[in-house]
Amino acid sequence: MPASDPEGVPTGAAATDTVDASATDTETAAAPSSWGEIARLARRFPERRWAAPLMVLLGVLAAAADTVSVGLAVMLLFALLDQGARIAEAGGVLARIHQALQSVTGADTAMIAGVFFALILASAGLVYAYQLMTAGMMNRVAERMRDQVHRQYVDVGYRYLQGREQGELLHILATETWTVADGFYHVARIGVNLCAIVVFGVGLFFLSWVVGLTALVCAAAVFVLLRLLSRPMRRLGRETLAANQILAERMLVSLQGMRTLRVFAQERHVLRVFGAASSRVRRLAVRAEGLKALIGPLGEAGSLGSLIVIVLVAGRAGVAAPTTIAAVLLLFRLQPHLREIEASRIALAGLNASLRSVRAMLDGDKPRPADGGRVYAGPAGALRFEAVSFSHAGRQRPALAGVSFEIRRGETTVLAGPSGSGKTTILNLILRLYDPDGGRITTDGEDLHGFSRESWLGRVAIAGQDIGLIEGTLAQNLRIGAREADDDSLRRICAMVEILEDIDALPDGFATRIGASGQNFSGGQRQRIGLARALLRDPDLLILDEAMSAIEPDREERIRTRIGAMMQGRTVLIVSHRPDPAFRPDRTIRIAAGRVVGQKAAAGDSAA
Numbered sequence: 349m350p351a352s353d354p355e356g357v358p359t360g361a362a363a364t365d366t367v368d369a370s371a372t373d374t375e376t377a378a379a380p381s382s383w384g385e386i387a388r389l390a391r392r393f394p395e396r397r398w399a400a401p402l403m404v405l406l407g408v409l410a411a412a413a414d415t416v417s418v419g420l421a422v423m424l425l426f427a428l429l430d431q432g433a434r435i436a437e438a439g440g441v442l443a444r445i446h447q448a449l450q451s452v453t454g455a456d457t458a459m460i461a462g463v464f465f466a467l468i469l470a471s472a473g474l475v476y477a478y479q480l481m482t483a484g485m486m487n488r489v490a491e492r493m494r495d496q497v498h499r500q501y502v503d504v505g506y507r508y509l510q511g512r513e514q515g516e517l518l519h520i521l522a523t524e525t526w527t528v529a530d531g532f533y534h535v536a537r538i539g540v541n542l543c544a545i546v547v548f549g550v551g552l553f554f555l556s557w558v559v560g561l562t563a564l565v566c567a568a569a570v571f572v573l574l575r576l577l578s579r580p581m582r583r584l585g586r587e588t589l590a591a592n593q594i595l596a597e598r599m600l601v602s603l604q605g606m607r608t609l610r611v612f613a614q615e616r617h618v619l620r621v622f623g624a625a626s627s628r629v630r631r632l633a634v635r636a637e638g639l640k641a642l643i644g645p646l647g648e649a650g651s652l653g654s655l656i657v658i659v660l661v662a663g664r665a666g667v668a669a670p671t672t673i674a675a676v677l678l679l680f681r682l683q684p685h686l687r688e689i690e691a692s693r694i695a696l697a698g699l700n701a702s703l704r705s706v707r708a709m710l711d712g713d714k715p716r717p718a719d720g721g722r723v724y725a726g727p728a729g730a731l732r733f734e735a736v737s738f739s740h741a742g743r744q745r746p747a748l749a750g751v752s753f754e755i756r757r758g759e760t761t762v763l764a765g766p767s768g769s770g771k772t773t774i775l776n777l778i779l780r781l782y783d784p785d786g787g788r789i790t791t792d793g794e795d796l797h798g799f800s801r802e803s804w805l806g807r808v809a810i811a812g813q814d815i816g817l818i819e820g821t822l823a824q825n826l827r828i829g830a831r832e833a834d835d836d837s838l839r840r841i842c843a844m845v846e847i848l849e850d851i852d853a854l855p856d857g858f859a860t861r862i863g864a865s866g867q868n869f870s871g872g873q874r875q876r877i878g879l880a881r882a883l884l885r886d887p888d889l890l891i892l893d894e895a896m897s898a899i900e901p902d903r904e905e906r907i908r909t910r911i912g913a914m915m916q917g918r919t920v921l922i923v924s925h926r927p928d929p930a931f932r933p934d935r936t937i938r939i940a941a942g943r944v945v946g947q948k949a950a951a952g953d954s955a956a
């Protein structure tokens with residue numbers, strides 16, 4: 349483990365070690381190339397199989413149109429100057445076009461100029477259509493990837509997400525999904541340029557097969573030479589990905605942890621660590637640009653060498669001088685295409701790690717919460733834990749080891765136990781954030797996981813510890829409990845938990861923004877808003893996880909009485925560190941170190 353600063357973020361040389369280590373971890377012999385990754389990602393667009401060939405076709409046409417329009421512009425100029433004869437003198441394709449036009453239109457200068465102008469406009473239109481299509485394709489790819497990664501985050505098992513770094517998840521969603529669009533773009537460009545090369549290449553073979561063959565051999569040699577750049581580019585790509593993820597993590601820390609860091613006067617430290625992460629991203633980007641910039645001069649040298657070889661070979665083979673010159677001109681036209689192919693290939697190598705991270709995130713091998721098809725029809729009998737065990741990812745000791753107990757319908761049950769004993773884990777199992785590793789949870793004798801999550805959770809509500817307020821307005825936060833709740837219900841529930849007065853005193857009332865994690869409100873106000881949100885759901889099972897710890901005793905007593913009246917005949921589960929008689933529970937379940945150590949009904953006592 350490399351040295352790291354107190355927040356676990358590797359700095360300086362240590363950061364490089366971490367990155368390299370993770371790079372070798374992910375670098376397996378069987379790791380797909382960028383082409384393989386693109387091919388796999390392309391399967392996510394089954395309805396658009398025509399898009400790639402169409403893009404390449406349009407690209408080739410656009411490239412051709414771009415080239416032809418220069419000639420057309422010259423002809424237009426001559427036509428406007430009434431110098432048509434000059435064009436005919438020049439010979440070649442342009443002269444033939446001009447002749448054909450003349451035979452159709454007569455010698456009408458304005459007409460010929462008009463036709464040339466129309467042809468130029470048509471070429472420009474083609475180029476425009478290609479660019480529009482490229483933009484459309486790239487944005488569609490980015491959107492699809494973004495939506496699919498986001499859906500994965502929403503659908504995948506909560507335990508899996510908890511085991512991943514927040515910065516990594518954010519970076520994949522916000523940034524890497526765009527690199528997939530880049531990847532598709534480069535693949536399309538390679539297709540376009542290959543087609544152009546084939547067209548020019550065929551022309552070359554028509555001129556002279558000796559020249560054509562020599563050019564082919566030379567192109568292969570340059571290709572191999574430039575390939576040397578791909579390997580360092582792949583490595584740089586992996587390092588850049590890791591550095592960007594660390595930077596995203598730092599951004600999250602700065603945004604989410606600013607209060608904590610400020611009150612501990614950690615600003616200078618935050619700046620230093622962020623600066624280090626930021627500068628590493630810069631250094632890697634500069635190195636990548638440096639590598640890409642090598643393509644130009646290397647390609648230039650390669651093509652110049654090729655030309656020399658071709659001229660020499662052509663001379664030896666007795667190819668006529670005009671043919672050699674025509675071939676050399678053709679080769680010059682070929683160069684930009686060859687170079688762009690190389691640039692795209694190297695860019696693709698650099699994108700490999702990013703493509704892989706998106707593809708790996710989208711792969712369907714992730715654990716998903718069990719979601720039975722049956723609809724939970726409402727108030728049921730007891731909720732029973734039967735020898736339930738559960739371990740958190742990366743922990744050796746199970747958080748729950750064969751836990752059995754019963755929460756009876758219509759009762760208030762207190763779940764008590766010291767910190768770290770497994771109370772929240774039990775709640776997370778009831779709330780279907782986790783599935784048990786062993787044993788089962790039943791309601792009325794039926795496995796909880798046989799019911800659809802939505803129908804079960806629609807009848808459950810929780811307030812307290814880790815169920816914070818989220819970005820948005822007060823009303824939006826409350827309506828998480830019940831989407832359709834009208835304003836009157838909102839006011840009634842808020843009055844019940846004594847938060848209405850506070851809200852009415854705000855200039856924006858229910859439209860007040862909550863701020864990150866509810867920071868625009870006091871701790872006790874946040875708890876009362878959380879309570880209102882849970883009660884708005886009108887649940888069969890209400891869970892309160894230390895939900896009133898920041899509310900003064902008098903007020904707590906009043907709110908508890910009202911909640912008791914509202915939940916009459918329904919189930920309440922209260923989580924607390926200690927068995928507190930003030931809750932007046934019907935039953936208390938005591939747990940310690942992931943086991944039930946005692947159960948006490950209001951009527952009597954029975955040790956587990």
Ligand SMILES: Nc1ncnc2c1ncn2[C@@H]1O[C@H](COP(=O)(O)OP(=O)(O)OP(=O)(O)O)[C@@H](O)[C@H]1O
Pocket residue numbers: 510740741743747765766767768769770771772773774925
């Ligand atoms: N996401 C997690 N990853 C790994 N271990 C976890 C995770 N969440 C909880 N644990 C571990 O599982 C055990 C039980 O934790 P849990 O949160 O259920 O305790 P708790 O009884 O709710 O404690 P507290 O009263 O402090 O809230 C603890 O040892 C804790 O460190």
Ligand SMILES: [Mg+2]
Pocket residue numbers: 771772773813
């Ligand atoms: Mg807890």
